[in-house]
Amino acid sequence: METNKVTNFRVAQKQHQQKLRQGILDDASSLLVQEGPNALTMRRIADTVGCSTTVLYTMFSNKQGLIDELYLRGCDILRQSLEAVSHPGNLKNYIYALCLAYRGFALGNQTYYSIMFLKVIPEYTPSEAYLKLGQESLELLVQAIRDSITGEQEVEDKAWEIARVIWATVHGHIGLELMGYFNYSGVLPQQMLERALQALINELLPTIDKDQ
């Protein structure tokens, strides 16, 4: 059957392209991690992969499209970092641990964190859809907050609202820390974050763990 041969070829082609695509993203990813966002240029990616820049443009349209994929990888890593947190039964401690895991993700994957939540690459600004995907990586935190305000009205909206307040706080501590503003400050950044979190959880989730 001629058509079978053709479709077989087509399938092989598709698979090859998929592998190439993943290979490119792997190389771009290690470039990002090992040498920072500044090293993430189309030419360097092409050199690392061993192809011309043309391939990158036919495959991802432009730099924005390529980095979009790295953004998604960052979302995965963040989600997995939160999933790795064991639920200690105590909701307060759990929320606490989720926030510290978020910080762990940020410090352990500074370059991913930077392209997701800071504007370090002039050519890249996450689209509205991707901003939403980024937020949704925090689902576990939102769920924990949902659990801790169960019984109240408009749990869904309130949970997201509180999550965003906590998120912003954690983000702010990380942002200033990464900029270097907390070097030589006497107190460890983590301790400062913990103090802020304690205050926020106490005030925003006053009914939490009262039955434990």
Added chain:
Amino acid sequence: METNKVTNFRVAQKQHQQKLRQGILDDASSLLVQEGPNALTMRRIADTVGCSTTVLYTMFSNKQGLIDELYLRGCDILRQSLEAVSHPGNLKNYIYALCLAYRGFALGNQTYYSIMFLKVIPEYTPSEAYLKLGQESLELLVQAIRDSITGEQEVEDKAWEIARVIWATVHGHIGLELMGYFNYSGVLPQQMLERALQALINELLPTIDKDQ
């Protein structure tokens, strides 16, 4: 007197250079404000001023040196924004107002804020000394906190510590807001920040305004 003529010329030269220097910074500043950090290239600055890039390099060494000066201008604007806050007698409200003034500075001077506290220009990273200057722009906030914990031990260290925690929180809210993460979130960013601040001040400064 030959030497007088010479020195007079030297003085005139110096003054001329100072004026030129300020003119360059004025132009760079308006370029930054009107067209954003991406428009802040050495060539565009030179074109706007009406000189060659060589002048910029003899005057500021490099782009880092030029933006250092804009960083200082940003510090001035921030300090003045805080100084413009009237002290309402109530310390809690004052700290509150200072934080909102900080947010006002950030939103009203997004480009200055970005080069100072976010990493939007790959070629610019504030040095340790400038990071310190940036922090010191928050002196009024630190002083307010100092006033509200007077009587305790190690007021100086504690005040800075609490100030940094509050600062990080405000910064985080602004950072996510500027990235667009709070668009379509239902609750206004300012309200979210206010809730966070209320929680922080209540918990970190429990003795505040008890005598009023």
Added chain:
DNA sequence: TATTGATAATAACGCTGTTATGGAAACTAA
């Protein structure tokens, strides 16, 4: 087998920060 179609490398365009070159103007010294 000749032709069409996709694929990708080369080279180019207009940017960027930075620097070497060359010339003009001004100060110094005879």
Added chain:
DNA sequence: TTAGTTTCCATAACAGCGTTATTATCAATA
């Protein structure tokens, strides 16, 4: 005044950036 030296600055260049037009190659069709 004149010759030499120093200072200043614009032009042009270099390397690198994102992006695209050109061109050649090579498999699929008719």
